[in-house]
Amino acid sequence: MSSGKEILNVLEGESIGVSGIVTGQAGKREYRVAVPLYNGKGEFLGIARLTHQLDELDSLESQLTQSVFVFSFVSIVLASFIALHLTNRVSRPLKQIETVINRISEGDYSEYYMGVDYPEIMELGNTVNKLADSLEEKNNTILQSNDRLSALLDRLIIGVVLLDSERRIEMMNPAVYQILGIDENLLAHSFLEMSKSYGLVQIIQETYQQKTNKNEEIHIYHPKERILDVNTMIIPDIRGNQMIVLLYDITEIRRLEKVRTDFVTNASHELRTPVTALKGFSEVLLDGALDNPQLLRQFLEIMYKESRRLEILVNDILDLSRAEQRQVPMKIEKIILNDAVKACFQVIKPQADEKGLKLRLLSNHPTPVVLEGDQSRLEQVLNNLIYNAVNYTDKGGKISVLLEETNEEVIFHVADTGIGIPEENLGRIFERFYRVDKGRSRNSGGTGLGLSIVRYLVQNMNGSISVKSTLGLGSTFTVRLPKSL
Template identity: 40%
Template sequence: MQRLWLKITASYLILSIVFVLILWFFISSIIKNTYTDMTEDHLLENAQIISEVIELGGLDKNPEKLSQWMSEINDDIDIRYTVINEDGEVLTDSEADVSTMDNHLNRPEVTAVLVNNQEMGTSTRLSDTKEDSMMYVAIPVISDDELIGAVRTSISIASIDRAIGAIWNTLGAILVIILLISIISAALLSYNITKPINDVINVTKRLKRQDYSARINKDHSGEIGDLNESINMLAASLQTHVNDIEENEKQLNSILSNLVSGVVLINDSGQVELTNQATERFLSKHSSKILNHNYQEVFGPLNIDNLIEHSIEENAKNHDEAHIYFPDERILDVHIAPYYSQGWMSRGAIIVLHDITEIRKLEKMRSDFVANVSHELKTPITSVKGFAETLLSGDVNDKETNEQFLRIIYDESERLNRLITDLLNLSKIEKQAMPLKITEVNVIEVINDTTKTISKLASDKNIAIHLPEDKEAVIIEADLDRFSQIILNLMANAVTYTSENGHVYVDVESRTTEVYISIRDTGMGIPSESLERLFERFYRVDKARSRNSGGTGLGLAIVKHLVESHDGEITVTSKEGEGSTFTVRLPKIKEITE
């Protein structure tokens, strides 16, 4: 902006100098010509006066009196007077001795009057007498209508130059003052022009640095004021748009960050431009290893390169499932679609990844559940049907055999009843259709009562049950019936799956806000690959022996849901050949939720 100020000032200075010079030469020329004409007129007027005096006073007939009069005039004025007769001889001269002067008939101004009979003769030349440049004016002297001579007036050019020089000096001083005033005015004008422009530039630079609060706070009138107002309106509009963009970007980032689905944006050159945390979690890669990397490098483990390439090149949507086996096995539902810029120009592809691992597991569990229910129901129904058909056929006449068949039918019916009851209870628990009746429950007392219930089963196998040592009562808030069902199922399982002469250990640990109940047996143990599925419906580690034991395969699933309904947690640790330990964690105070 300093350069603009200097350019305006320099341009104005140059124009001012050119204008002043032109004005100088024009005015000086006019002054010189005007002063020369005035001097010539002055000489003419003086010559006419001398001519009239000579004519009226008859001085042409008295040369001595004429010379005396001329000398008196010369004392008062700076003009040189010369009187010449009709033959060119000098009669008198105000500044020179006539005896030393030659004939003047050949002088241009005298020749014009005496020879050419002109009314006036003028000449500017070097004086032969004074050896100085002089301006001459000559007019005829007429007496009785007869030319009797000429009067010539002259003045030194030096005096004219001095007068003109004085005028030029005054004019020069005036023009210099005008020039200085013009320069100062130009500087002030350029400053007043460039200062608001400089303010505009400063604001635009701040806007360029993303300081959208920049404004011009100075009031100006005219176009500068309109420009400032426009810049402020532009800055305010830009700030609004940027705030909207930032807000939208925050919303987009918040949405992308909280999406459980992975989102990836790939440009038309195959580079990843955008991703989210879900994608990082699915691919087990940090964003630095995804962003600005080629999609083939990023999605190589998914084997969806061809689908992405097809979407980018053919502008087509694609859908497939992909499997990841490291670090965890995952099943991803992959949707690929092209995305476009303005004008429907292809810009790349959008990939959306849905983790459907749990869905597939649930589908498998549902399928297994249907198969297991069908299998569990088929066996007792087949038994009931077979023995009933045998009895109805009348082929069995032996009373003991009839009673045996009827006992089998009864037992299988009871088994069906238990299975259906457990299924209904499990369904109610999952749907929270069985509200808990929360009361204060003594954990030690419930364990002791449950031990009495299964004591016969334990004594038949000679299994020793080790209860917690006598201690103070451990009180928790729970549903007594449901809590008793939890302890009964776990202790019954421990006795059932423990070999003869084995041991079952029950321990209770009371902490500040929680109670830990552990039931450990010395049975066969559970394989490690079965631990994760142990609480699934109908899942059996040893299917044949479990079914023979009369179990429905739903006990642990029911226990798990009952524990969770009490805001607790159940875990299991086991080692084959050494036994298993089930640990239940329950809060002492149950939070009531409506």
């Protein structure tokens, strides 16, 4: 037996000698251990060496390594499955929340998160649901406000135009199309295409350049003449300076102002004439004409005539004022229209006979035409129309009143064979103090208020009046009244 490291260790005095892993004579790995042997007296007897081949340990190590690898692989696979399961369990509700958020971003608020997995995720999902409800409510409020704003803009009689910082049209309401006579969609077009009015273009350009609001009154002549009150307002925003242009058509207002001015002027003139006559003749009488019976009677007759004219004028002005403000008291009663026309004929017959005019009553109905209303006001309308016809018809002419009746209304036409009305005057004959033939109406004692009073009285009776005329051939006034007020 060859000595080895383990023997040398024992010989050197160690209680146990080991060789470690060494290769034996057979070429196999071995592990040797040596210990000293003593007798009962403590005398050294020898050395005992144990040798163990490591083939079994190598096999056990290989098995152990395989077992560890298999266990590790199984553990990794199992952990992966567990991690995947946990990830899916967490990601599934998160994906649901993501889907809800995407739907919200697209404006669809019908999707809700309904998961019950984790308290934290449930809390997040409930927050998203609350956010969806809040956004839906606010979006509905905005939509309702936009609908109300659109409806308001569509019904405004004021034109509203919104221009962006590049002076392009972003929005315009229907009133703009009507006021400016536009018949095409000009959104995203330059404001220069909106109107050919130099005044409007200049106001908008100056507002952009000076960045100050402006208000001016301008005239436009295309497609028809109008007077506009233009307001421009700068609205700063993140994209630059926008502008709102407000267009208010004040053509009718200015016309009415002119009518009122003309009314005051004409009324002053009409009142001044009889007042001046009364004053002048009174002064003459006071200066000594009272002693001349012939002059006294002549002047008194003139003064009576002028005072009567003044009385008629004042009464007509008062009647017109009450009729215009719908303050004329109406006594509702049954009216036989045929009888009312005949009564008017009797009043006007002396003037008609004096001019040799023929008065005719015609009807398309076999029985008398009946309606409800105020007979005195209706006779006032008839008297004015028939009186005008007599006044503007030359000797030998005809005045005809034609009665018609439908299920809902009665219609009467007052036609004459007189001088007629020029076409350019037809739109103004109902204006106060407007006369087609000023000399003829003044000579006949007319105030120029009769047709204005007629128009307002007819309106007070919920009716309408119109006129047709041919110059030199005559005129026809048509009044339509409901059978019952």
